[in-house]
Amino acid sequence: MIKKGMTRQIVLHYFIVVFLTILLVELVFLFAIRTYYYDGISNYLQSSFDNTRAPANYRDIVSSYSLDKAEVQVLDLKGNVLQNSTAFIVDKPVQTGDIPQALSGSTGRWIGKQAGTGEDVMAVTRMIKINGDKEYLVRYVTSLELVNQKLFYITMVSAGIGVIILIVVLMVSIGLANSIVKPINNIIGVSTLMAKGDFNVRIKGNYPHEIGELAATLNYMADEIVRSNQIKDDFISSISHELRTPLTGIKGWSETLVSGGFDPEETKLGMSIISKETERLIGLVEEMLDFSKLQQNQMKLVIGQVNLKEILQETMLNVWAKAEQKQIKLVLEPGDASYIVQADGNRLKQVFLNLVDNAIKFSPNESTIKLVIKELAPERVRIVVKDSGIGISTEFLEKVKDRFFQVNPNQGGTGLGLAITQQIVQLHKGEMHIESELDHGTSVMVDLPLLEKKPATPDLTKEAN
Structure with missing residues (x-):
C-alpha cells in the first residue's frame, strides 16, 4: 500500500x-x-x-432458399409460419423487429433470444412474390x-x-x-536545515527541469544569505569602528578640556575636533536612518520643481573645501539650457553630494571632476559625475550598489552610500548607471524624467577650485 x-x-x-x-x-x-x-x-x-432464383410456386420456397447452418421459415404477411426447414414447430405468429421492416419493403434484421430455447439468434427477413402477385416473407434464423x-x-x-x-x-x-x-x-x-539556520548545507544532485531549477534557486538563496550575513558582519565590524573613532576623539578631548590648564588656541582646537567628530557621527547615524526608512518604504519626498544646474552648483559649493584640500578642480558643464525636474530638492542634492564626495575621495590630487548635464531624450535628462580616480574593477562593478558592500573596508564608511543613492534615484522614477575602468576613473550617470527645458541663463559659477 x-x-x-x-x-x-x-x-x-x-x-x-x-x-x-x-x-x-x-x-x-x-x-x-x-x-x-x-x-x-x-x-x-x-x-x-x-x-437465389425466385421459386416457381409456394412449395419450392424452402428448398429454393435453403442454407447451411440457418433455418429457413416461410411466413405469411401476418407473421404465421407456413413452412420451416427444420422440425421445430412454431405455433405462434412471429412478432420480432425484422417482420415490420420486411413488410415495409426493406430487409429486416433482428438479434435476440429464440422463443422456447432462449438461444441467441439472428433473423434476417425479406418479402418475396410468387408468380408476380402472391407475397410471402422468407426468414433466415441462425444461431449466434x-x-x-x-x-x-x-x-x-x-x-x-x-x-x-x-x-x-x-x-x-x-x-x-x-x-x-x-x-x-x-x-x-x-x-x-536552512530554516533552522544551517546555511552551509546544499542540495546535491543534478535534477532535471523545474526540480533542478528549484534546487539551484535554493542553493543560490543559501549562498546569498551566507554572503549577506558576511556583509552584515563586516558592516557591524566596520560601523563599530566608524562609531568608535569619533566617540574616542570626543571623549578624549572632552576629558582633556575638563582637566583645564589650556590656552585659548588649544581649547579652540579641541572644541573644533569635538565639533568635527560630532558632525561625522551625526552623518553616520543619518545614513543608517535613511537606509532604514528606504528599506521600510517610509521615506517621504517633498516634491517640487528643481533646477538641476542650481542643485549641482550648491553641491559644488558644499564640497569645495574638501576638494580644495586635494587641489581637485570641480567643473560644471550645464549644457545649453536649464533643465527642470519634478523632485525633492534636498534628497536630490543628497544624491549628488554622495556621488561627488566619492569622486573626491577616490581621485588623486590635482585632478578634475566633471559634472555634466545633457538631454538624453525629449523627456529624459542625464547628469554625469566623471572622475579620473582609481576606478572600480569589473569584479566589483555590479556589487558596489549593494547594501553594506565596500571595495576596500579599510577606507572607512558604512557601505550604504551608493545603495541609498540608487534607491533615492529610483523613488524619483530615475535610473543610476556606473561605468568604470580600473586606474582610469569612474563615470556615474543619473537619468531622471525631464519636466521642462528652459533657455540657458548666464553661468555665474562654472568652476570651483
Whole structure:
C-alpha cells in the first residue's frame, strides 16, 4: 500500500487516466468486433436472397432458399409460419423487429433470444412474390452461440491485456513518482536545515527541469544569505569602528578640556575636533536612518520643481573645501539650457553630494571632476559625475550598489552610500548607471524624467577650485 502523499496522488492520477483510456479503447474495440461479426453474418444471409432464383410456386420456397447452418421459415404477411426447414414447430405468429421492416419493403434484421430455447439468434427477413402477385416473407434464423463464444474469448483476452498494461503502468508510475518525490523530499530536508539556520548545507544532485531549477534557486538563496550575513558582519565590524573613532576623539578631548590648564588656541582646537567628530557621527547615524526608512518604504519626498544646474552648483559649493584640500578642480558643464525636474530638492542634492564626495575621495590630487548635464531624450535628462580616480574593477562593478558592500573596508564608511543613492534615484522614477575602468576613473550617470527645458541663463559659477 502506497502511503499518503504526493507519490500516491501521482500514481493514482496516472492509473485513473490510463484505466479510463484502456476502458474506452476496449469498449470501442469490442463494439467494432461485435459489429464486424454480426454484420458479416447479416450480409451473408442477405446475399442468399440475391443469389437465389425466385421459386416457381409456394412449395419450392424452402428448398429454393435453403442454407447451411440457418433455418429457413416461410411466413405469411401476418407473421404465421407456413413452412420451416427444420422440425421445430412454431405455433405462434412471429412478432420480432425484422417482420415490420420486411413488410415495409426493406430487409429486416433482428438479434435476440429464440422463443422456447432462449438461444441467441439472428433473423434476417425479406418479402418475396410468387408468380408476380402472391407475397410471402422468407426468414433466415441462425444461431449466434459460436460467435458469442468467440466474442467472449476476445473480450477476456483484451481484458487480460488491459490488466497487464495497468500493472506495467502502475509500476512505471510508482517509479516516476519516486523520481519526482525523492528529490522533493531531499529538497525539503535541506530546506528544513536552512530554516533552522544551517546555511552551509546544499542540495546535491543534478535534477532535471523545474526540480533542478528549484534546487539551484535554493542553493543560490543559501549562498546569498551566507554572503549577506558576511556583509552584515563586516558592516557591524566596520560601523563599530566608524562609531568608535569619533566617540574616542570626543571623549578624549572632552576629558582633556575638563582637566583645564589650556590656552585659548588649544581649547579652540579641541572644541573644533569635538565639533568635527560630532558632525561625522551625526552623518553616520543619518545614513543608517535613511537606509532604514528606504528599506521600510517610509521615506517621504517633498516634491517640487528643481533646477538641476542650481542643485549641482550648491553641491559644488558644499564640497569645495574638501576638494580644495586635494587641489581637485570641480567643473560644471550645464549644457545649453536649464533643465527642470519634478523632485525633492534636498534628497536630490543628497544624491549628488554622495556621488561627488566619492569622486573626491577616490581621485588623486590635482585632478578634475566633471559634472555634466545633457538631454538624453525629449523627456529624459542625464547628469554625469566623471572622475579620473582609481576606478572600480569589473569584479566589483555590479556589487558596489549593494547594501553594506565596500571595495576596500579599510577606507572607512558604512557601505550604504551608493545603495541609498540608487534607491533615492529610483523613488524619483530615475535610473543610476556606473561605468568604470580600473586606474582610469569612474563615470556615474543619473537619468531622471525631464519636466521642462528652459533657455540657458548666464553661468555665474562654472568652476570651483
